[in-house]
Amino acid sequence: MRTKKAAVALVSLAAGLLSLASQVHAGPVTQLSLGAGGEFANAAIRTQGGEAFSDAFRTLTLSSDRLVSGNLLTQATMAVDVADVFLVKLDAKGQADMSTRRSFTEQLAVDWSQADYGAEQWSLAPVLLSAGTWELRVSGDVLGGKHGAAYSGRLQTGNSVPEPQTLALSLVALAAMAGLKRRRQKA
Structure with a gap:
């Protein structure tokens, strides 16, 4: 019984530490703006070589639920x-709700133990x-510092998600078309 309680306590502690770790920033946070077309960039990261950086772009405001995709690239000479790259929703007080986190995935990586620069x-x-x-x-x-440090990217928004009434009307129309097709096949 004691072992089970200890395991539950350990899991709870680990979950708590993990949630705190996801809110820690690497270095000072630099506030930047998202472009009108969804572009974002930091053309001159303001740290010394060997230091961490953390940038925040706060201007993605969605008026309705939307599909969003994006990419980020560094230059091969950097x-x-x-x-880490992710989106997080801000609450009414402007605080990040980490339960809404949506992470980017690294597609092209550099083995920094073998390379001085890369994309x-x-x-x-x-x-x-x-x-x-x-x-x-x-x-x-x-x-x-000798190669510089910069990145750029873009967020793209897709169509908004249809309202339930629009979706229901579309399903009724599809059902009616299927019914008509069945009638014609029987005749």
């Missing part, structure tokens, strides 16, 4: 190791985001 690529598959204000966060490390 020495910046992006460690990384991160992408976000289309994901449904609810209406409200979302923040894009990018963090990582600058691996050397």
Whole structure:
């Protein structure tokens, strides 16, 4: 019985630490703006080589639920190791609700133990985001001042999710068409 309680306590402690770790920023947070077309970039990350950085883009406001996808690229001549890219919804007080986190996936990585510079690529598959204000966060490390450090990317929004009434009307229309087709096949 004691072992089971200890295991539950350990799991609870680990979950608590994990949730806190996801809210920690690497280095000072730099506030940046998202472009009108969904573009984002930090053309000159302001850290010294070997230091961490953390950028936040706060201007993604969705008036309705939307599909959002995106990408982030570093240049092949740069020495910046992006460690994390994600979207998170802000609550009414402007605080991040980490339960809404939607992470990008690293598609092209660099083995920094073998390379002095290289290109990384991160992408976000289309994901449904609810209406409200979302923040894009990018963090990582600058691996050397001689090659510079920068990245750029873009968020793209797709069509909004249809309202339930529109979806129901579409389903009724499809059912009616299927019924007519069946009638014609019987005749």
